[in-house]
Amino acid sequence: MQLIRSGCVYGTRTRAQEQSVINHEMDMLIRAQNGDEEAFTSLVLQYQNPVYNLCYRMLGNAQEAEDAAQETFWRAYQAIRRYDRNRSFATWLLSIAAHYCIDQQRKKRITTMDIEDWMEEVIADHSPEPEKQIRESEERQAIQSLLSSLNPQDRAAxxxxxxxxxxxxxxxxxxxxxxSAVKSRLHRARLRLAQQYQSQHYAMPERIHDESPAF
Structure with a gap:
């Protein structure tokens, strides 16, 4: 059985599962664009967790994230007839959430770290042991604090x-x-995260190395 990566949000699925998801989502999108509110509700249920999680990572506050997620779906509902079905719906929806959170953040107003492996370990670790749960919670708080040090667009990237x-x-x-701007922002964000990590002494595995911008 061959596994494939399906892009933003979904993760890894078999080809048959991937095609089934794509077909169902496209059916819901067509119906939603034709005014079917139940179809749009189905899309909300499918994407509510990814949208909320993005908003929480951007804003760092549960209530603000919930409000932002609701605003995201309201804006998506208003714009659904203009959605281009040739574009990834997940990317389109997350872009609405990201831009809204960036606007909210604007209203409030060395060495580089290879954070990718560490982040993937923390995000993927769902161990039930109490000690690991405590450590995971501390690591997630550390990540949120680090993310808060980035400007909104770098954080979104x-x-x-x-x-x-x-x-x-x-x-x-x-x-x-x-x-190229995305590559630049990701590189700049890694620099910033490394500096913040070093200044705050978080218990993060040492994966620090020299790296030049990938553009």
């Missing part, structure tokens, strides 16, 4: 890359940036 496994091309679509 990091979240889309490491939490949603979006490609640089998908991030460029979501944030309306060039691919």
């Amino acid at each position: 990091v979240i889309l890359r490491y939490w949603y496994e979006c490609s640089e091309e998908e991030i460029s679509q979501a944030l309306q940036l060039s691919v």
Whole structure:
């Protein structure tokens, strides 16, 4: 059985599962664009967790994240008839969430770290042992604190890359940036995270090395 990566949000599925998801989602999208509210509700249920999680990572506050997620789906509902079905719906929806959170953040107003492996370990670790749960909670708090040190667009790029496994091309679509600008922002974010980590002494595995911008 061959496994494939399906892009933002979904993760790894078999080809048959992937095609089934795509077909069902497209059916819901067509119906939603024709005014079927139940179809749109189905899309909300499918994406409510990814959208909320992105908003929480961006804003760092549960209530604000919930409000932002609701606003995201309201804006998506208003714009659904204009949605281009040739574009990834996940990318389109997450871009609405990211831009809203960036706007909210704007209203509030060395060495580089290879964070990718560490983030993937923390995100994927669902161990039930109490000690590991405590450590995981501390690590997640550390990540949230580190993310808060980034400017909103850099934070959005990091979240889309490491939490949603979006490609640089998908991030460029979501944030309306060039691919080279996305690469630059990710590199700058890694520098910033490394500096913050070193200053705050988080218990993070040492994976620090010299790295030049990938553009």
